[in-house]
Amino acid sequence: MNWKFWQKENKDTKPKKKKSKSREWVDAILFAVIAATIIRVFFIEAYTIPTGSMERSLLVGDFLFVSKVNYGPRVPMTPVAFPFAHHTMPVTGTKAYWDGIQWKYRRLPGLSDIKRNDVVVFNYPQGDTVALEAQDADYYKMVRSEGWxxxxxxxxxxxxxxxxxxxYIKRCIGIAGDTVSMKNGLVSVNGKPEKLKNTGNFTYEVTFKTPNVNFGIFQEMGFSMREGDPEISQLSATSYSFTGSEIMMEDVKKLDFVQSVKELTQPEGYQERDIFPFDPKKNWNVDNFGPIVIPKKGMTVQLDSASMPFYERSIRIYEGNKLEKSGNGWLINGKPATSYTFKMDYYWMMGDNRHNSLDSRYWGFVPEDHIVGKALFIWMSYDTNGSFFSKIRWNRLLKGIN
Structure with a gap:
C-alpha cells in the first residue's frame, strides 16, 4: 500500500531554504553587535587612560575594565546611537547619536553605593556645552577668559x-553629605585629614648641595624625563621641581647630594580664578579651599548670596529647573523660593596626580546621573612613547585598582 496517498502535504516537511553565506555573516554580525552592546551598557566596558591626571595610580596607556554592575547599570538616556561610538563618529566627525529621543535618568539596582576612595568613571559634568574646534578646552573656562x-x-x-x-576617571574623595576642604595640599573630609595615596603624585621642591648632578639616577628611580612632559624641571641653579609619589620622594631624600625636599603648594590666601565656585570673594586655590558641603538627596539649602555660587549650577543644569534672580530673591520654575531640596546625590572627585588634574576643584560636584561605573582592573598597559610590543608594562597586566 502506498501510504503517501493518505499523507497530506505538510509545509514543515518541505526542505528549508539554506541561508546564503552573506546572510549568515549579516546575522552573525548583528548578533555580535547586540550582545556586545548589552554587555557594554549593563555589565562591563573597556576604557583607556589618555592623560596623566591619575598618575601613578593609573598611567597613560593603561586599559581598564569598568564595572557597570557595582553601582547599578544606568539605562541609556540617549537610546538611538551608533554602536561602539561615544559622541562622535570616528571618520566623519559627525554626531554618533540622535537626541530626538531622550529618556529620563534611571539606574538598575547595583551591588553597592559609591564609597570614598573608589576610582570612578563618570561623564564630565561641564561637558554639556562644547566648542567643537577646541574640544579639549573647557567651554565655561573659555567664556570666563574670553567672554561669551x-x-x-x-x-x-x-x-x-x-x-x-x-x-573622566578620578578618585571619589567625598560622597553626598560630606564636607570637604583642603589646606596646604592636604584634603580633609568631615574634618578628618585624608592623606594622598602612596601611588598618587604631588609636586616637591628639591634643593641640591651642588649644581653638578647626574639626572640619570632619577630616571632609574622612575621619574620621567620625556620631552614635553618631564617630571623634573629647573627652578634655580640648585633647585628643581619634582613630580612624584611620597615613596619616590623618600628615596630622593636619602641621596647624599640632596639638601632638602619640601612640598610645593600654592600659598594660603592666593586666589586662582578658575577654582570652584568662581567666587571673587573667596581667596581659594588648588591647594587651599573650602569647606564645601556636597549636596545629598533630600538635603535643603537656603537660596542666598552665600549658597548660590556653590549650588546654582546643580539646581539649574543638573536637576533641570528654571532658576531666575528676582529682586533680592529667586524664582524656581516661575515661583518665589527661599530654599531648595536636592533630588540627587552628588560626589567630589579628584585626580591622584594632584597638580595635574582637571577635577572637582575646577568644576564642582558630580551628579549621580553622570556616574558610569567603577574601575576594576587593568587588562593591558603599554608605554605610549615606544612601540607596542616592546613597551608592554608586564607588571601592570591584570592589576587591580585601589
Missing part, C-alpha cells in the same frame, strides 16, 4: 546629553 560673545562668535557650540559627555 567672543567664544560663541568664533567657535561652533553644541550641547550634549548627559550620557554623551566625555568620560
Amino acid at each position: 560673545e567672543a567664544v560663541n562668535k568664533h567657535y561652533t557650540i553644541v550641547s550634549r546629553p548627559v550620557d554623551k559627555r566625555e568620560n
Whole structure:
C-alpha cells in the first residue's frame, strides 16, 4: 500500500531554504553587535587612560575594565546611537547619536553605593556645552577668559546629553553629605585629614648641595624625563621641581647630594580664578579651599548670596529647573523660593596626580546621573612613547585598582 496517498502535504516537511553565506555573516554580525552592546551598557566596558591626571595610580596607556554592575547599570538616556561610538563618529566627525529621543535618568539596582576612595568613571559634568574646534578646552573656562560673545562668535557650540559627555576617571574623595576642604595640599573630609595615596603624585621642591648632578639616577628611580612632559624641571641653579609619589620622594631624600625636599603648594590666601565656585570673594586655590558641603538627596539649602555660587549650577543644569534672580530673591520654575531640596546625590572627585588634574576643584560636584561605573582592573598597559610590543608594562597586566 502506498501510504503517501493518505499523507497530506505538510509545509514543515518541505526542505528549508539554506541561508546564503552573506546572510549568515549579516546575522552573525548583528548578533555580535547586540550582545556586545548589552554587555557594554549593563555589565562591563573597556576604557583607556589618555592623560596623566591619575598618575601613578593609573598611567597613560593603561586599559581598564569598568564595572557597570557595582553601582547599578544606568539605562541609556540617549537610546538611538551608533554602536561602539561615544559622541562622535570616528571618520566623519559627525554626531554618533540622535537626541530626538531622550529618556529620563534611571539606574538598575547595583551591588553597592559609591564609597570614598573608589576610582570612578563618570561623564564630565561641564561637558554639556562644547566648542567643537577646541574640544579639549573647557567651554565655561573659555567664556570666563574670553567672554561669551567672543567664544560663541568664533567657535561652533553644541550641547550634549548627559550620557554623551566625555568620560573622566578620578578618585571619589567625598560622597553626598560630606564636607570637604583642603589646606596646604592636604584634603580633609568631615574634618578628618585624608592623606594622598602612596601611588598618587604631588609636586616637591628639591634643593641640591651642588649644581653638578647626574639626572640619570632619577630616571632609574622612575621619574620621567620625556620631552614635553618631564617630571623634573629647573627652578634655580640648585633647585628643581619634582613630580612624584611620597615613596619616590623618600628615596630622593636619602641621596647624599640632596639638601632638602619640601612640598610645593600654592600659598594660603592666593586666589586662582578658575577654582570652584568662581567666587571673587573667596581667596581659594588648588591647594587651599573650602569647606564645601556636597549636596545629598533630600538635603535643603537656603537660596542666598552665600549658597548660590556653590549650588546654582546643580539646581539649574543638573536637576533641570528654571532658576531666575528676582529682586533680592529667586524664582524656581516661575515661583518665589527661599530654599531648595536636592533630588540627587552628588560626589567630589579628584585626580591622584594632584597638580595635574582637571577635577572637582575646577568644576564642582558630580551628579549621580553622570556616574558610569567603577574601575576594576587593568587588562593591558603599554608605554605610549615606544612601540607596542616592546613597551608592554608586564607588571601592570591584570592589576587591580585601589
